[in-house]
Amino acid sequence: MKFIEGGVCAAYGFKANGIHCGVRKNRDKKDVALIVSDVLCNAAGVYTTNLVKGAPLIVSKEHLKNGKAQAIICNSGNANTCNANGIEIAEGMANLVEKTMGISANDVIVGSTGVIGMEMSLEPFENGIDELVAGLAYNKSSDANQAIMTTDTKEKSVAVEFELDGKICHVGGIAKGSGMIRPNMATMLVYLTSDVAISSKMLEQLIKEDVKDSFNMVSVDGDTSTNDMLVLLANGLAGNKEIDSENKDYLVFKDALAMCTQKLCKMMAKDGEGATKLVECEITGAKDIQNAKIIAKSVIMSNLVKAAMFGSDANWGRVLCAIGYSGADVDINKVDVDFVSSKGSVPVCRQGSGIPFDEDTAKVVLLEDEILIKVTLGDGNASATAWGCDLTYDYVKINGDYRT
Numbered sequence: 001m002k003f004i005e006g007g008v009c010a011a012y013g014f015k016a017n018g019i020h021c022g023v024r025k026n027r028d029k030k031d032v033a034l035i036v037s038d039v040l041c042n043a044a045g046v047y048t049t050n051l052v053k054g055a056p057l058i059v060s061k062e063h064l065k066n067g068k069a070q071a072i073i074c075n076s077g078n079a080n081t082c083n084a085n086g087i088e089i090a091e092g093m094a095n096l097v098e099k100t101m102g103i104s105a106n107d108v109i110v111g112s113t114g115v116i117g118m119e120m121s122l123e124p125f126e127n128g129i130d131e132l133v134a135g136l137a138y139n140k141s142s143d144a145n146q147a148i149m150t151t152d153t154k155e156k157s158v159a160v161e162f163e164l165d166g167k168i169c170h171v172g173g174i175a176k177g178s179g180m181i182r183p184n185m186a187t188m189l190v191y192l193t194s195d196v197a198i199s200s201k202m203l204e205q206l207i208k209e210d211v212k213d214s215f216n217m218v219s220v221d222g223d224t225s226t227n228d229m230l231v232l233l234a235n236g237l238a239g240n241k242e243i244d245s246e247n248k249d250y251l252v253f254k255d256a257l258a259m260c261t262q263k264l265c266k267m268m269a270k271d272g273e274g275a276t277k278l279v280e281c282e283i284t285g286a287k288d289i290q291n292a293k294i295i296a297k298s299v300i301m302s303n304l305v306k307a308a309m310f311g312s313d314a315n316w317g318r319v320l321c322a323i324g325y326s327g328a329d330v331d332i333n334k335v336d337v338d339f340v341s342s343k344g345s346v347p348v349c350r351q352g353s354g355i356p357f358d359e360d361t362a363k364v365v366l367l368e369d370e371i372l373i374k375v376t377l378g379d380g381n382a383s384a385t386a387w388g389c390d391l392t393y394d395y396v397k398i399n400g401d402y403r404t
Contacts, residue, residue, distance in 0.1 A: 007141030010159030011029030018147030021128030055086030067200025074111035207348035274394030300328035
């Protein structure tokens with residue numbers, strides 16, 4: 001099992017493209033992506049828990065009721081949320097794919113991201129659909145990735161190659177996510193593709209299990225968006241025996257998917273709006289997995305911890321504070337804390353109390369762009385990891401005039 005290049009085009013039979021259609025005013029930015037499988041796929045999705053939901057989510061959930069899909073169309077620049085004609089626009093996007101490619105509109109997943117509550121027209125899609133379809137290729141994952149980005153500063157792409165049933169298989173994907181990221185699935189837009197043969201039922205089970213340890217454990221700013229979704233399409237072209245139960249092939253596929261999703265989590269956290277650092281919190285020694293996850297999330301969501309990481313300040317008391325108000329069942333008098341980076345490790349707390357450490361050494365460790373906050377609880381054997389970022393001046397600057 002290994003990482004490879006290719007993103008959503010790494011799996012056999014998937015083409016992609018991304019162009020500027022006119023949703024965005026800036027012609028230098030791609031704003032519509034299209035991902036298409038050569039054949040109909042088994043598919044499953046997970047969606048935002050926000051009560052306010054974008055029209056594309058409502059349409060896509062309806063289209064995925066039968067567990068089938070063949071294409072994904074997604075725009076950036078306008079979330080198509082809280083619009084009177086939102087459903088009409090979302091369905092219109094799917095209908096354009098049907099008209100141009102012959103793929104049933106019911107087999108098209110629709111996504112949108114951008115400003116909420118802004119009027120939207122189908123005209124840009126009508127003007128650009130022919131160019132979008134004509135440019136589809138088996139090596140244009142990057143183009144599609146660029147087209148779904150908003151405040152992202154970097155593309156987020158991943159792919160893994162592995163073997164099932166003697167066949168070479170792949171799973172890959174692209175994501176957008178930089179702000180409005182909270183560990184409360186979903187957290188962003190994630191489009192995953194695979195050539196593995198797997199039933200729709202097992203595929204749905206697979207992604208619901210995966211997000212508990214991946215996208216549910218990411219936070220940038222504590223906000224859950226209205227348009228977040230994760231969709232996985234599997235077309236079976238690798239030729240393996242279809243996975244229809246939790247057998248050994250299911251577990252291998254589960255591991256490959258986790259490699260992809262957790263790498264995307266780190267990419268999103270590190271590229272958080274205004275962020276300069278990836279902050280990872282690793283909890284060990286918890287009573288159970290639930291308590292471990294509660295504590296890990298509480299630490300990476302703490303604005304005071306995030307600000308301390310921005311200032312490279314070994315203010316471990318803020319970590320203890322976040323653990324204390326998390327609501328987890330924990331004996332605070334057993335807690336150990338270490339700050340770790342590529343420059344070394346600094347123990348700062350033992351048995352719930354501070355211990356002497358060199359501030360200059362701690363500063364060197366925390367100046368790195370990837371920081372691990374290692375927390376040992378001493379209450380049991382459960383563990384969990386969450387990913388976040390530091391809180392910087394630029395986060396406020398970005399969001400102070402995001403709409404205007």
